[in-house]
Structure formats: structure tokens, C-alpha cells
Amino acid sequence: MRHLAYLLAMVLVVSGCSQKTENGSSAEKQDDPVVLAKLGEDVITADEFIQAYEKIPPTTRPALDSLSAREGFLNDLINKKLLELGSLELFPQLPENQGYRLERYRRMQMTNAFNTALIRDKVSVSEEELSLAYGHKGREVEIEAILLPTLPMAEAMKKRLDEGSSFEDLALEYSILEYEDPDKPGWVGWVSSGTYDWEMEKAVWGAKPGEIVGPYLEKEGDTFFVVRVGESREVSDVAPRDELYPILEQELMKSKYFNRTRAVMDSLMTAFNPRFPDEGKRLMMLKYYWEPPPEMEDDPYAFLNDTRTDPTYSADEAMTVIVEFDKIPDWNAEVFTEKLSWYPTGLWPRGAEVSQLQEVYDRMIKDYLILQAAEDYKLNETETFKEVMTRREQEMRVNYLYHNVITADSDPTEEEIQAWFQENRERYRAPVNYKLGVIAVSDRAHAEEIRAEWMAGAKFGDLREKTLARDDAAEAIGETPW
Incomplete structure (x- = not known):
């Protein structure tokens, strides 16, 4: 706080704002903010001066060690405030294209707020877990595993194994895992700590030989393991604890973050239960059918680059239900198309494969449910969120004013450009490069x-x-x- 007080003292020199005491000496007014500049009904206070200065990265922060330097910085703030006030007066409502960009930014910020509040802030790694993970590094475990595409299938498999069915026979018949030795179905071999998801690792390393554990989610995947644990053996040359702990913490956080994300999204999908009527699928396959134009037919990325437009619907087609939900309104064709229009056309359905249409559905619904949950948790009503959005809108409005009004008719000559460059060439100096051995x-x-x-x-x-x-x-x- 000492440097803040010093900076505030410097600001007071710039402002000349002080109050006379009864004996005639100058003293700061304790209750009211120190006003450095007035712009109509708006003001710039000493606190705003300090905050603006501290937001500048230390490496590029100007030195305010002279009166002229402090006046210059204050003038910069005044100019910025004038641009904000002027742009607000000229454009109280952002133009349509800028409003579109602001809405995209709002959605991104809501998604970030959702991820922070419901996922990132809910994940942590304890000292006990780090110690346990480090202990696992000293052992390898021999395992057999059956990999299945869905959780219900994996749960049914675990039940059959618990009832005494042959692990090898079930692995041969049902597992989607490719085994190294075809003559030993189910056998994976000796595995090291860190190979599988943390929850699965804890179960495997904590189990007794012959014990069957699972189902567990594949590491950063969407399939499920059922595992029979074998013998274990010691591992030599384990790195020191202080070297491995940061790596282990990162690995565990990554695993927990992935699992938390999946759990949250699964809960949202369960709560809102999206369903896709066949009639809606047929309509979307028809309306969004696309094939590359002749000049792009040899381009494998044509679908990313081609320009597409929204389909048109008859009155009956527009009301066709595309996605049904519990608790929230369904999407008809008209609503679906409006929501899809926010995505790049390269991500639109192409009408060739139902699986590709389902991928589009899944992406859109995931994004939509995240925004819905963020609103339900009122994450868009926090002061931080409001400040971020207000600041972004101000920046966009000022940029629009600058590019479309202030510099709209600017057409500098080559001589003026060269003169500017010579005067400011230090700004454009390339950073120092090095060669390394x-x-x-x-x-x-x-x-x-x-x-x-x-x-x-x-x-x-x-x-x-x-x-x-x-x-x-x-x-x-x-x-x-x-």
C-alpha cells in the first residue's frame, strides 16, 4: 500500500485538490473522493487514476516521476473518457454488427463464468492425494481389462463377472479394446501410474490380486473399463518427491477437471433430457443438404470455406419440432435455425450422414445448456460480470467511433507515414533474438x-x-x- 499512497500524493500535486483547515493549512478531504478532472457530469478521481496506472503491465508502465508525466497520463485518461462519452452520445445503441459481436462476447463470458464457478472452483488436489499418487510411482500393476462403449454395458459386465463368468470369454466377445496378444483376451500387461484415469488408478493400486473393479471412465475418453487386478512389482529409480509433485498435481487436476466437466454436463443432459424426433431429423437432413460447388469439389475443406445461407421453411415446416426438452421450451425448425446461425457455416449439418447431424445437435445443446445453467445460477448478475460487459461495450463503442467517424476520412500520404515511422521507430524495433547451443x-x-x-x-x-x-x-x- 505504500507505493499507492505515494502515487496518490503525486496525483494530488497534479490536481491541486486540497482543503483548508481552520488554521489555514492544507489537508486532504477524508470523505469525498479527490476529483482530478470534470467532464460534464462525469469525473476522473484519484482512485481511478491509480487503478488505471496499476492495470498497465509493469514492463510498459510509464514513469510518473515528474509533474509533466503525471499531467500527460491524466490527459490520456481525459481523452479516453471523452471518447467514451462522445461515443455514447453518438451511438447509444451499438450498430447491429457490433451488437452481434457483443452478444457473442457475452456468451463467451457466461461460459467462462460457468466453467469457473461449477467446475474449476470445485476441483482441487489434496496433499493426501499427492502423497498417494507419488506412492503409486513406486509400483507397477499387472491388469486385465474389458473396454465397453457405454456405462450401462460396463455395469452389466461387472455384474456378470462378479457372478463368476469367465473374464477371458467376455473380453473376447464384448471388449472393444485391441489386445497385444490375441491368444490372451483381456490381458493388458504391466501398467504404470498415470496411464489411466485417477479414479481408476486409485482403485487398481488399492485392490488385491484377483479383485475386479470398475466401471471406470477411460482417461479423457467416453468409454468404460472393467478391470481384473493382478500382481504388482516395485519400480526403481523413482524421481525425488519435489520433482514429481508439481507434475503429479498437474496430472491430477487435469483428470479431476475432465471428470467434473463430464459429471456436470451429464447432470444437465439428464435434467433437460434432449430428444430428437425422426421427423425433425429428416427435415434438417433435407434443408441443410450441401455438396461442394464444382470449383471446390476437389477441396477437402470446402465445407469450411463455402458461403451458406439459412434455409427457408413453409409455415408447417417452421413449426416442426427438432429438439424436445424437459423443463424448457422445445426447439422448432425456426428456433433451431436461429440458434445455428451463431455458428460458423463450417459447423452446420451437411445432410449426408445422420451422425454428423447428431454431432451438431450435441454441440449446440451443450453450449445452450451451459448458458441456461449460467443464467439459472445468476452468474450474469454478479458485479464482476456486469463490469466486464460494461467495459467491453465501452471499448466497442469507442472503437466504432474511432474507425467510422474520427478516422473515416483519414488518408495519410506516404511521406506522412514515413515521418511517423521515423519519429516513433522505437515502437517498431524487433525484439532481440539469440542463437542457442x-x-x-x-x-x-x-x-x-x-x-x-x-x-x-x-x-x-x-x-x-x-x-x-x-x-x-x-x-x-x-x-x-x-
Whole structure:
């Protein structure tokens, strides 16, 4: 806080705002904000001055060590405020294309708020879990596994195995996993910690030989494992705890984040229960049928680049139900098309495969339910969200004013451009580039040894040759590109 107080003192010098005490001395007014500038009904206060200054990254923050520097920064704030006020007066409502962009930004911010509040903030890794995960690094476990496409199938499989059915026979008949040895259906082999999802790893490493565990979700996938646990064996050369802990924490957070995301989305899908009537599918396949124009028929990415327009519907077609929901209104063809229009045309249905249409459905419904949940949780009513949206709208309005009014008729000559460049060439100076010599080895002790020799004066070329001769796995680059 000391540097804030110092900066505030500097601001007061700029503003000259002070109050006379009874004995005639100057003193700050304690209750009212210090006003540095008035612009109509609006003001710039000392607090706003400080906040604006601190938002600038330290590497590009201007020095305010003189009166003229402080006046210059205040003038920048005044100009910014004038642009905001002027743009609001000229464009109280954003033009349609800018309003469209603002709405896209609002949806993105709501999605981010949803992910933060319902997923990211709900996920953490405890010290106990880190210790457990580190302990797993010291053992490998032999497993047999059956991989199935759906949770109900995996649950039914687990029940049959618990009742005594042959693991090998069921693996041979039902598993979608490709086994290394066709003569040993179900056998996966020795696996290391970190290979599978954390929940599955905890169960496998904590089970006794012969125990059957599952179902567990495939790591970052959508299929399910049922596992028979075999013997375990020790692993030597486990990295030190302080080296592995950051890596383990990152891996566990990633696994937990994925599982939390899936659980939240599954709960939303269950709550709203989207369904897709066949009549609606047929209509969408027909109306969104697309094939590349002749000039693009050899382009595998034509569907991403072609320009498409919304289909038209008869009155009856427009009312055809495309998606049915519980608790919220259904989507008819007209509503579906309006919602799809927010997506790039490269993501639209193409009418060739029902599976591709279903992918479009799934993407749209996921996005829609996230926004619905964000509104239900009133995440768009927080002060932070409102401030972000207000600031974004101000920026868009000012940019529109600048490009469409202030600089609309600007047409600088080549001489003016060159003069500007010469005057401001430091702004456009390319960053310093370096070439590097790199030696990479797999053993930390060896790396420390190389570093010590280098610091003692050994030549890089000699170290490079020596390292390559000693360690077949080493990599040594004499010189990288700039």
C-alpha cells in the first residue's frame, strides 16, 4: 500500500485538490473522493487514476516521476473518457454488427463464468492425494481389462463377472479394446501410474490380486473399463518427491477437471433430457443438404470455406419440432435455425450422414445448456460480470467511433507515414533474438556435471562431442535458428 499512497500524493500535486483547515493549512478531504478532472457530469478521481496506472503491465508502465508525466497520463485518461462519452452520445445503441459481436462476447463470458464457478472452483488436489499418487510411482500393476462403449454395458459386465463368468470369454466377445496378444483376451500387461484415469488408478493400486473393479471412465475418453487386478512389482529409480509433485498435481487436476466437466454436463443432459424426433431429423437432413460447388469439389475443406445461407421453411415446416426438452421450451425448425446461425457455416449439418447431424445437435445443446445453467445460477448478475460487459461495450463503442467517424476520412500520404515511422521507430524495433547451443541428457546428475564443466571454462563443442560419445540418448544441438 505504500507505493499507492505515494502515487496518490503525486496525483494530488497534479490536481491541486486540497482543503483548508481552520488554521489555514492544507489537508486532504477524508470523505469525498479527490476529483482530478470534470467532464460534464462525469469525473476522473484519484482512485481511478491509480487503478488505471496499476492495470498497465509493469514492463510498459510509464514513469510518473515528474509533474509533466503525471499531467500527460491524466490527459490520456481525459481523452479516453471523452471518447467514451462522445461515443455514447453518438451511438447509444451499438450498430447491429457490433451488437452481434457483443452478444457473442457475452456468451463467451457466461461460459467462462460457468466453467469457473461449477467446475474449476470445485476441483482441487489434496496433499493426501499427492502423497498417494507419488506412492503409486513406486509400483507397477499387472491388469486385465474389458473396454465397453457405454456405462450401462460396463455395469452389466461387472455384474456378470462378479457372478463368476469367465473374464477371458467376455473380453473376447464384448471388449472393444485391441489386445497385444490375441491368444490372451483381456490381458493388458504391466501398467504404470498415470496411464489411466485417477479414479481408476486409485482403485487398481488399492485392490488385491484377483479383485475386479470398475466401471471406470477411460482417461479423457467416453468409454468404460472393467478391470481384473493382478500382481504388482516395485519400480526403481523413482524421481525425488519435489520433482514429481508439481507434475503429479498437474496430472491430477487435469483428470479431476475432465471428470467434473463430464459429471456436470451429464447432470444437465439428464435434467433437460434432449430428444430428437425422426421427423425433425429428416427435415434438417433435407434443408441443410450441401455438396461442394464444382470449383471446390476437389477441396477437402470446402465445407469450411463455402458461403451458406439459412434455409427457408413453409409455415408447417417452421413449426416442426427438432429438439424436445424437459423443463424448457422445445426447439422448432425456426428456433433451431436461429440458434445455428451463431455458428460458423463450417459447423452446420451437411445432410449426408445422420451422425454428423447428431454431432451438431450435441454441440449446440451443450453450449445452450451451459448458458441456461449460467443464467439459472445468476452468474450474469454478479458485479464482476456486469463490469466486464460494461467495459467491453465501452471499448466497442469507442472503437466504432474511432474507425467510422474520427478516422473515416483519414488518408495519410506516404511521406506522412514515413515521418511517423521515423519519429516513433522505437515502437517498431524487433525484439532481440539469440542463437542457442543446447545439450539435453536424461540424467540430472550428468546435466549438473556438464554445467559445472561449462562454468569452469570448457568449450561447448568439446562438451557436445563428449556427451554424445558417453550417452546414446543425449541430444546436442550446436546452434539453434534465431
